[in-house]
Amino acid sequence: MPTDFTSLDQPFSNKINIGKQTFLYFGGTAYLGIPQNREFLQLYITGLQKYGLNNGTSRSNNIQLSIYNDAEAIAAERFKAEAALMTSSGYLAAQLTAKNLSQNGAVLFAPATHPALWLQNQPADNRSFTTWAQETVQHINNATEKNWVIISNSMNNLFPEVYDFSFLNQVNPEKNIFLIVDDSHGIGVNNSGGSVYESLPRQKNIHRIVVASMAKALGVDAGLVLASNEIIKALKNTNEFNGASPSAAAGAYAFIHAEGIYQAEWEKLQQNTSYFATKLDSRWKFTANFPAFLIDDAEIDQKLLKHNLLISSFPYPTKKSLPINRIVLSSWHERADLDELIYAINLVV
Template sequence: MKSFKLNSPFSANILLEGKPYLYFGGTAYLGIPQHPDFLKFYLEGIRKFGLNNGTSRNNNIQLGLYDEAEKYAAAQFGADAALISSSGYLAAQLTVRFFSTPERVLYAPETHPALWTAQKPASKGSFSQWATESLNRINNSDQQDWVLISNSLNNLFPEHYDFSFIKEILPGKKVVLIVDDSHGIGILDRGRGIFNLIPKTNQVEVIVVASMAKALGLDAGIILGTEKVIKALKSCNEFLGASPPAAAGLFAFMQSADIYKEEQEKLMALISYFAREINSDWKHIAGFPVFHHPDEKMFDRLMEKEISISSFPYPDPNSQAINRVVLSSWHTKENINQLISSI
């Protein structure tokens, strides 16, 4: 597989080394980085608040916009409260480090590195195997306090993760479930993400962390949880000592509910259309814009037809390449038909 340096912005069409290609990769699922109306709001935010805000969140002079954005985000994604940080990595690390001690943390397979506290976790096998093993370990242990850490879904080999097993955790246990929804927020559950799809029980404290830089198009991170959890996390030095994301982006985010809804509806229609037209060799899940194909030569064949898809070796540089088609709302039905005819 040959790698390329882009010399044009991401959109449905890109330039690779000066040559135009139809592009089916990346994570801008809702096309927000190039959306003209969103950019108008962003520019308005820049005029109101400037390019950035270099003060920490415990400074005695604060932009009220940050509290407003967190309340707005909590309502949008169905949580009691939210914390917004400068990146998804910071949101994940802040949360994991606050709640974790090595002897009581159980990592699901393929958990994103942003959630690691040290070396790569040793988890292997499928998510369902991990869920069963974790449930048995928790219920059969004298230890009461546990932390479960997982992605919300598998975006490489598309798979929804089923968290219903937490309903079987025995009374008296105190479990914190930390879920990274970076690829689901803005997409799953009509854009609300995974938070309201996870069962709520008395034994389990559910906390969702996510990068807002994918479907939502913002250079920011978010944590969703109860008022108690968010208040505790806001007392951490990692939060208090870090500069917040640009206020302009959060301003645009709060003005763009209709934009997100419209783009999500476009994307869902494209996903359904493409799914109907492909054969069973493709692995995909309903309502998610990633389609995996096992043929390692797919990338090269499509490149010959001036179509670029996501392709990289996984889990290490010597592995077979993962070839995936990633749809975005900036694609058109004509783009999809061009792809279909070239497969």
């Protein structure tokens, strides 16, 4: 049986074929199955035919495609924000936002904030999010600084936990806060298939900014920033935004026209997640409605591999650490796939 799956020459889906063997795959971040969705692929092909393969000119060029402004308007409407901007990657969206908005106050990073948002190497923070949140409120309220920039993920997708930002309601309203939240793993999945933007505290002293990779649930190689009209306008005036080429227009076209596809796949994902969760015992860790399931068993990936089942497994937080073993579901999984996985789990765990 092969043990190296790092040089595949086929697209990811619920099944991976190597030689004469077929493996069921339960990993990755294609939560809505978009890379294998035929309707979405057809939209992308239509976009390719309409706009070509790529667009190597910057958004400040005197000749531009209107599709990017259209996609940004749709994204803002769909995810309940005043305005949006799109970049060529989630990393660029994060760096563009963190670099420029960090100038607005003292910067605080939540534990496990994604490196894409770092301004420099961040020291390890082993506090829980809840403990960090409580201590952050005290720190801000007791400090003389008035302006603050708080940077965090919307969730921890490795040790599944969706974060609650209501703690910021306890901050002195005289403090001015720029809250930057990375929703890369939540957008399109959590918040009923929307984004975390709408659920963030709506206080006059809190500026809400959400950044996200669109390459996970949404299936588009692009980055997204959601914020107020004022903040988006300022970010669009930066050298980073104007100097970078945009994402492929075909992806923007597909995103605009795929709302019904996203909704249908989200509903199927919820059915898969709910069904699978009812079959697990207390040794498994997961959060409601998110399709990642963690177990403290360093060998379960190899046990399941013997049954031709592939799950997410990699050492964390360092290469010398024990692996984090998670089962990640997608809307592309069929009920038969889940039943086969459940049967194997009951044999080996």
